[in-house]
Amino acid sequence: MTAARTPLMAGNWKMNLNHLEAIAHTQKLFFALNDKDYAAVEVAVLPPFTDLRSVQTLVDGDKMKIKYGAQDISAHDSGAYTGEISGPMLSKLKCTYVAIGHSERRQYHGETEPVVNAKVKAAFRNGIVPILCVGEGLDIRKAGDQVSYTLAQLDGALEGVPAEDAEAIVVAYEPVWAIGTGEVATPEDAQEVCGAIRVRLAELYSQELADKVRVLYGGSVKSSNAAGIMAKPDVDGALIGGAALDPEEFVKIVRYRDQAVG
Numbered sequence: 001m002t003a004a005r006t007p008l009m010a011g012n013w014k015m016n017l018n019h020l021e022a023i024a025h026t027q028k029l030f031f032a033l034n035d036k037d038y039a040a041v042e043v044a045v046l047p048p049f050t051d052l053r054s055v056q057t058l059v060d061g062d063k064m065k066i067k068y069g070a071q072d073i074s075a076h077d078s079g080a081y082t083g084e085i086s087g088p089m090l091s092k093l094k095c096t097y098v099a100i101g102h103s104e105r106r107q108y109h110g111e112t113e114p115v116v117n118a119k120v121k122a123a124f125r126n127g128i129v130p131i132l133c134v135g136e137g138l139d140i141r142k143a144g145d146q147v148s149y150t151l152a153q154l155d156g157a158l159e160g161v162p163a164e165d166a167e168a169i170v171v172a173y174e175p176v177w178a179i180g181t182g183e184v185a186t187p188e189d190a191q192e193v194c195g196a197i198r199v200r201l202a203e204l205y206s207q208e209l210a211d212k213v214r215v216l217y218g219g220s221v222k223s224s225n226a227a228g229i230m231a232k233p234d235v236d237g238a239l240i241g242g243a244a245l246d247p248e249e250f251v252k253i254v255r256y257r258d259q260a261v262g
């Protein structure tokens with residue numbers, strides 16, 4: 001089953017790199033990555049909105065195989081929503097992906113389950129693949145409730161999403177306690193929840209759909225721990241924050257097969 005899913009390594013730049021830095025960074029990736037890398041792994045970057053046009057121009061101009069996307073999307077397609085960026089704007093920039101429901105948006109921008117659900121639908125409406133972020137905080141992990149909590153987030157985000165759309169989704173399991181902390185979930189922790197996400201997708205839709213969907217792990221992924229996490233059967237890639245800001249380190253993560261399983 002796993003062989004049918006191409007791993008996805010996506011760099012979430014968060015609020016880092018202005019558009020000039022984004023150009024330099026993307027060029028470094030372009031020169032470092034080769035056809036062998038792209039044959040093995042899909043590579044994507046999620047820059048800030050203000051960088052997207054520059055990244056698009058580079059990717060188009062040099063026919064780069066790097067995919068790109070945004071870190072958020074408005075639930076609305078147009079209108080009086082000051083400060084928002086719409087799905088039609090992102091699809092005009094040929095964004096392949098958009099991260100939705102990142103824990104930093106849930107925590108600092110009050111994104112609730114209905115908002116996340118509306119954004120997932122906005123992405124699909126505009127032909128953009130959501131990278132739906134789910135995952136528990138430390139208190140929930142300490143109480144041992146990580147699976148039920150994360151699956152409830154998944155259920156909420158997918159409410160009313162038809163199978164024709166859901167089969168394209170990417171789900172990123174990002175335990176909040178492992179984000180930016182250097183505290184990595186063990187490969188077994190990642191597998192437990194990523195596996196449960198796949199079982200739930202089979203319950204909500206079908207086994208066939210669940211077998212197609214890529215489930216990523218995110219939280220302090222580095223080249224030194226990527227191979228161990230990727231060895232787990234239900235982990236199909238990584239959403240990488242801090243380590244994605246260093247092009248050399250990001251390329252090493254893309255080449256996780258070259259690293260020892262630690």
Ligand SMILES: O=C(CO)COP(=O)(O)O
Binds near residue numbers: 012102181182220241
């Ligand atoms: O939030 C993350 C990616 O979306 C993970 O961030 P870090 O890799 O910096 O822990």
